[in-house]
Amino acid sequence: MTATITASEAPAPSRVSVARGYRFELVKQLAQWRVRVLILLCWIGPALAVIAVSGQGTLPSDTLFGREMHATGWAGALVVLSFAGSWFFPLLTSVVAGDVFSAEDRLGTWRHLLVAVRSPRRIFAAKALASLTVLLMCLPGLAASGIVGGLVVGSRPLTGLDGHLLSPADAAGKLLLAWACVLAPILAFAAIGLLASVIFGRSPIGLLLPAFGGLGMQLASQVLPMPVAVRLALPSFAFLSWNGLFTSPPMLGPLLAGIAVSLAWAVAATALAYLIFMRRDFTSLANDGSLRRAITFGILPLLGVWAVSAGVLAAATGATGSGIDAGKLQQSLATSFAHIYRLQAQELYHTSVTEAQLRATASCTNGEGLVAQDGPGNDWRCTVSWHLPGAGAATGSAVYQLDVNPNGRYVADGDGPNEVNGYFMLHAPYGDAPNPLWQFDGLVDLLAPPSKG
Amino acid sequence: MRTEGIANTSCAVRARGITKSFGDVIALDGVDLDVAAGQIHGVVGPNGAGKTTMLGLLLGLAVADRGSLEVLGTPIGRGQPAPDGVSGFVDGPGLYPALTARGNLSALAGLRGPGARTAGIDEVLEQVGLTDVAGDRVRGFSLGMRQRLGLAAALLTRPRLLVLDEPANGLDPAGKKHVHGVLTQLAADGATVVLSSHRMDDLEALCSEVTIITTGRVVFSGPLGKLADASRELDYRLLTSDREAARLLAADTDGVRVIEEAGTRPGQEMIIVRALLPALDELVPRLVHAGIAVRELTPVVSPLESAFLALTEQQESSR
Numbered sequence: 082m083t084a085t086i087t088a089s090e091a092p093a094p095s096r097v098s099v100a101r102g103y104r105f106e107l108v109k110q111l112a113q114w115r116v117r118v119l120i121l122l123c124w125i126g127p128a129l130a131v132i133a134v135s136g137q138g139t140l141p142s143d144t145l146f147g148r149e150m151h152a153t154g155w156a157g158a159l160v161v162l163s164f165a166g167s168w169f170f171p172l173l174t175s176v177v178a179g180d181v182f183s184a185e186d187r188l189g190t191w192r193h194l195l196v197a198v199r200s201p202r203r204i205f206a207a208k209a210l211a212s213l214t215v216l217l218m219c220l221p222g223l224a225a226s227g228i229v230g231g232l233v234v235g236s237r238p239l240t241g242l243d244g245h246l247l248s249p250a251d252a253a254g255k256l257l258l259a260w261a262c263v264l265a266p267i268l269a270f271a272a273i274g275l276l277a278s279v280i281f282g283r284s285p286i287g288l289l290l291p292a293f294g295g296l297g298m299q300l301a302s303q304v305l306p307m308p309v310a311v312r313l314a315l316p317s318f319a320f321l322s323w324n325g326l327f328t329s330p331p332m333l334g335p336l337l338a339g340i341a342v343s344l345a346w347a348v349a350a351t352a353l354a355y356l357i358f359m360r361r362d363f364t365s366l367a368n369d370g371s372l373r374r375a376i377t378f379g380i381l382p383l384l385g386v387w388a389v390s391a392g393v394l395a396a397a398t399g400a401t402g403s404g405i406d407a408g409k410l411q412q413s414l415a416t417s418f419a420h421i422y423r424l425q426a427q428e429l430y431h432t433s434v435t436e437a438q439l440r441a442t443a444s445c446t447n448g449e450g451l452v453a454q455d456g457p458g459n460d461w462r463c464t465v466s467w468h469l470p471g472a473g474a475a476t477g478s479a480v481y482q483l484d485v486n487p488n489g490r491y492v493a494d495g496d497g498p499n500e501v502n503g504y505f506m507l508h509a510p511y512g513d514a515p516n517p518l519w520q521f522d523g524l525v526d527l528l529a530p531p532s533k534g
Numbered sequence: 535m536r537t538e539g540i541a542n543t544s545c546a547v548r549a550r551g552i553t554k555s556f557g558d559v560i561a562l563d564g565v566d567l568d569v570a571a572g573q574i575h576g577v578v579g580p581n582g583a584g585k586t587t588m589l590g591l592l593l594g595l596a597v598a599d600r601g602s603l604e605v606l607g608t609p610i611g612r613g614q615p616a617p618d619g620v621s622g623f624v625d626g627p628g629l630y631p632a633l634t635a636r637g638n639l640s641a642l643a644g645l646r647g648p649g650a651r652t653a654g655i656d657e658v659l660e661q662v663g664l665t666d667v668a669g670d671r672v673r674g675f676s677l678g679m680r681q682r683l684g685l686a687a688a689l690l691t692r693p694r695l696l697v698l699d700e701p702a703n704g705l706d707p708a709g710k711k712h713v714h715g716v717l718t719q720l721a722a723d724g725a726t727v728v729l730s731s732h733r734m735d736d737l738e739a740l741c742s743e744v745t746i747i748t749t750g751r752v753v754f755s756g757p758l759g760k761l762a763d764a765s766r767e768l769d770y771r772l773l774t775s776d777r778e779a780a781r782l783l784a785a786d787t788d789g790v791r792v793i794e795e796a797g798t799r800p801g802q803e804m805i806i807v808r809a810l811l812p813a814l815d816e817l818v819p820r821l822v823h824a825g826i827a828v829r830e831l832t833p834v835v836s837p838l839e840s841a842f843l844a845l846t847e848q849q850e851s852s853r
Contacts (some may be wrong), residue, residue: 193628
């Protein structure tokens, strides 16, 4: 005869709480040298980089605010954010979130973990939260380090993307807001990392996917002639959409769209990762992933999220085409020119003029009028005209060559006359600086209605 | 299949008709298993027999397709996790190489609450003989040390059912002795141990009962003694003071066959005889009466191993 231990004798199964699982995951993550190095790098790297670059004669003028790094420390902090958005954030999320599940496959510890925690659902939650925590340990470091490095250079007013000056307090506020805004795409890329980690298991593809995904999205955005709604429906766009905070008034449309899209990607990728994880058979010792599964359960659903997001954006904003046309460029360039002209007049001639007195206008053509007068490219040529203050009806004009990026940012490069927008040094309060009208950055609102002009 | 019943004892594991498939592969096919509380029970079988799958089911890592499974009186199945008090590992211990031995145990203990983070760690490290390397990172541990640390991690939860897959893997003789001592003490304290091993000598040294699984089916389950009884004739190594006289007597004894002569040690010679135990009982007194000293009479292959081979080969050939 066999007598079984009765249920009343047996202890009820008690699952480990998410909080305890989270602590366990955090201990494991922080024990890895590459995570520690990454956190350390985030806390000291930007400060060192900003100080080093600011001390160089040649500034990274290709990067947004890069050419202002000598002028103000806030520019250095923004260069860090700009650079991180393009390259570092996808890499960061890859290393942290892209490995959180696959590490267990590599170490062969899934069964051990399941026996200890007894709930795949809680394991998933703990891992996701621990990854997010590590990312959040890095981000304040990046922001603070960049700011500290910049402040070594100096806290002076920053020239915004429409040429107006931002006081240090205003610049600091917008900078912090910009860092807060990139949390959304970081969440999206972290979720993609989780999904890749769940799908690919031990395969290193999972670890690399967010980084390559980010790079792929950036390249696709730059190279492919996408409608603006499709471009904005990629989470990578939100790494740059904070640019709109640095105009007056701020361009909130692309910023909010980018955040909403990123959150949609984050939710979708996390949900997919969760569903796949919960369906996993842990009797298999290791999960090496499969391309077919990755396409079916990862890539195709995310392409669906992209398509739906693009559709919703197109319907909600009515945005069509590239979002860049001659009218928008003309308006943006004239505004920026007027603001910067005023700045130049103050620094060069110590005279005070207002934008209203200047009544600056611009006329732009793309490809000498032989191609469509819209879209990004470096064949935009604009002539800015303005009224010379105190000179009656006399007007001035200056030519600019525009290199317009698909995300709406452009670089205006002075093409004469030399006394207006040529390269020469002037005596600024912080020392000798290039003529601000020689080269400057501008931004067009991709979601603004197409200009009739 | 032969199943020897477990009489008048409480049951820590009770499985009935367990079937588990992975795609087209049937890993377990109608397996019954009873493990009495406080017993060390061995699960043995050839590679791919379904041992690890069975142990995984006990740990709640997988759910049976059919059949019922009760562990410590609690049904286990879909949505029914293994109860508290079940611990162990399959396919090697799960350890984190970036953490120290103590760090691994501390992190694991922390899952049970902040108060448990340090409780019992020193004790289990001492139990498995790893106190001296408690502060070393697991990255540098040998397989045997990892096995011992895995056992320590399992002991940390004060298990009432300990499930171990090949716990003696990679252990040196001293380590094995240490681990055997821990498991024996655990069973003496009332916990149940279910372990798998390819080493028959380990099972013989530890287990009171064994279950032999081959191709997903149980071919024997019961006390070791019964398994030996159920086996066929065994080959024995017979070392005497007079090899030739012993050979003649053995050949003359009913039920005893001389298989080969083997002189393996300088100055000493032995023969191999094949017989059932009763025939050996007859041979030994005859040797003594003939003035031949019996210096060694041992099975060439252990009874358990012999029975295992016989049962598994039988099952293989009947497929």
